[in-house]
Amino acid sequence: MAEPIKGTAVIVTERCKGCCFCIQFCPSDCLELSRQYNAKGYHTPALVHPEDCTGCDMCGMVCPDFAIYGYKLKEETHAC
C-alpha cells in the first residue's frame, strides 16, 4: 500500500490579514483560525491537522498576502 502524500504548510503570521481564504478552501480541512493574533491584530490560521496536510499548496494559491504556503515533504521526513 502506498504511503499517503505528506505535506506541510508554513504560515508567515506577521503578514497575514486574517481573510480566512486558506481555511475555507483547504481541501483537507487542515487549517483553523487560531486564537493567536499578530502585531496588527489579525487572527492567523493554524495548521491544526498536520497529519491530513497533503502539501497541495491550495492555501498558498489562494492567499492574497503571500502569508501561507504548503509543500510536499520528502518521503523520509514527516511533519511532527
Next chain:
Amino acid sequence: MHADPIGVLTGMHFIDGDHACSEGAIAAGCRFVAGYPITPSTEVVERIADRFPCVGGIFIQMEDELASSIAIQGAVWGGKKAMTVTSGPGFSLMMEHLGLAAMTETPLVIVDVQRAGPSTGLPTMPAQADMMQARWGSHGDYGIIALCPNSPQECFDLMIRAFNLAEQFRVPVLLMMDECVGHMIERVVIPKAEDINIIERQYYTGDKNNFELFKPNEHCVPPMVKAGDGYHIHVTGLTHDERGYPDMSVDAQDRLVKRLSEKLQKNADAIIDFKEDHVEHADVVVVTYGITSRVAIPAIEQARKEGMKIGHLRLITAWPFPEKKILELASHVKVFIVPELNLGQMVREVERLVQKDVVVKSIPHAGGTVHDPDEIYSVIKSCQKD
C-alpha cells in the same frame, strides 16, 4: 559619436520647417515616433511615416495625443530614441505625460508647432502662446528644456541638439516651433553623417544586484537601462527613492523634486544657448525667439542706422531661461523690448529679473500672423524719446 549615415540625407534641400524637423530627428537617431495628426504639425509625422521604414524606424499613428505621448515613453524604455509632434490642443492633452517623463526622467523630444489659440483657435496660423505652458503646463514642480528654432535650417539643427540634451540629462526636451517656421520653405543644408555629432544613450552595464535607477551622478543625472537588460527595474510616476520604489515620505519628495529642477539649473551653462548681436554697449536690447526674431531684424537694423545703440538677444533656449545673461545685460541696458506672438509671456521672465529702474516693454500680439516690423520699430524709437 557620429550620426548613422542611413538616416542622413546629406545635401542641399529646399524644404519647410516641419520636414526639416523630421530629417533632424532621423539624423539624431530617433527611431520611434508615435503621433496624431494636428495642423500645422502633421507634415512632420507624414514625412516620418514615409522615411522611417527605409531607415530602420517605427512610426505608429496612435488614437490620440495621450496615447502618443506615452507610447514614446514605452519605446524609450524599450531602447529607442523617441519623439512625438503636436500643436496647441494636442500639447494640452500631453501635459500629464510631460510630467510623467520629467518625473521618471525619460529622455524624449516633443515638438510643438504653435498655432493661435486658445482652444481650436486659428489652426493654420502662427502664434507663440504656448511658451509658459511649455514650462509650467504639467502639475507639480519639475524642469524641462525648450528650444526655439527660427528657420527650417534651425529646425534640423535644433532637433539634433534636442535629442542630445535629452540623452545627456535624462529629461524631456521641447522644440517650440511655430506655424510660420513650420511651413516656410527655405534652404536646408544637411551635412555628412560624420560631421553630425550625436550623443548616444549611455546604458549602465554594471552589477545587476542593488542597481539604483534613480541614483544621480555628480551632474545630478542618474544612469539609464532598458527593459530586457535583466535589471528588473521599477519605474513609477509616484514619488520614489533612488531604487525607483514608491516612497511616500516628505524626505523623498524633497530629495527627488528638488533634484529634477536642480539637474537643469546646475547644468544651465551646458544647456542654455542664445545669439547676441551688438549687445555689449547697447542702451536698448530687443529680446526675441522663434519667428519674431526674424521679423524684428529690419526694425533693429533701421534703428541702428539712425544711430541708436541697440542690440538683439535671440533666445535659442527658452527654458531654462538665460537668467545670467539677462542680469548681465541689465547692468548697462536701459530698456528691454520683448516682441512676442502672444499677450506677454517670456517678457515676464525679463521683468522678473531686472531691477526697477530698467524698463521692460512688451510688444504683444494675439497671434494669427507675425508682427509688422514697423510696429516694432516704432516701439524702439519711442524708447529714444524717453
Next chain:
Amino acid sequence: MIRTKFIPSSKVVRKIDPMAEEQVMNAKDTAQENSIQNLLRMDRIPHIWCPGCGIGTTVNSFIRALQTSELNLDHVAIVSGIGCTGRVAGYINLDSFHTTHGRAIPFATGLKLANPELKVIVYSGDGDLTAIGGNHFIHAARRNVDMTVILVNNMIYGMTGGQVAPTTPLGAIASTTPYGNFEQTFNLPFLAESCGAVYVARWTSYHVRHLTKSMKEAFSKKGFSFIEILAPCPTLYSRRNKIGDGLDQMAYYKENSKIENGADTKTVGLDFQGKIVVGKFVDRERQPYHEAMFEHFTKKLGERYVPTPEMKKVYGANGN
C-alpha cells in the same frame, strides 16, 4: 482538484476554536521558502491591499503562471496603470512600469514595438483599463498588438474610495451612486472580442488553477490576449452593498460561477450578485501588429525596407 462541495455563505468558516491544537510554524524554522518569493519584491511586502482583497490572489496565480511558463523572465515587462490593481507592477520583481491612469496599454504598445522580443503584460484594473483607458483598450485590440492584458475587475474604483466604474453592476451602491447605479454595465469579454482580441477569458480569483493555466495560454498567444478576473473589494464594494466580506465574495464566486468554455460573449454580462459565466471564450488566430507591419513593408518596399534591429532579430533578414 478544487473541492466542489457546496458551501452556503452562512456556513463560511470563521470561527475561533479554543480547543484546537495550535501549531503555528514560524517561517524561519521551515526547510523550504515560499517558491513564489523570487518574483516578488520582498523588500516591499507586505503590500497595501486590504484584508480579503482578491488582487493578491490574482498575483499569486500570475507568479505561478510566469514561473511555469516558457518565458525568459528577464524579457518580461509588466505595465500597470493607477488604482489598487495598478500597484501590482510595484510588487513584481521584473521590469515593471507604473504609468499614468488609463495609459498602460499605449505605453505597452510603444515598449513592445521598440523591442518585440519582450513579453509585455498589462496588469491593471477595470476603471483604469475600460473607463479612462477605454479608447486605448479598443485600439490595441483592433490592432492586435502583441500583449497580454490582465484586468482585475472588482467592479469599483477602489483606491479612491469606492466610486462607480463602467463595470459596476446595475443597482449597486457606490460613493458616486449613493442611490444605486442606473448605468448599463460593460460586458468586458464581449467588448474585447468585438474589438478583435484573439484570446478572451474570464475567471474569478477563486479559480486559481484555471487562472494560472489561462494566463500561461495567454502568454504564449500571439496578439492581444485578454483575461478578466473578478475579485472582491471587501472594504468598499462589498461593504457598501452589504454583501459580506472577501470570503463571502469568494464563496459567492464558487457557488455562482459556471465554466462555459466557448460561450457566446454576448451572453456573459454580469448582474449584481447574479450568475457568473467563466471560462475561455475566444481563442482565435490573427496576425499580431508588429508581424503585420514587418510583412507589409517587406512586401511593399522589398529591398528598400530596413526593419529595426530588434524586428530583424525576431523575424530574420528581409524577406525571410
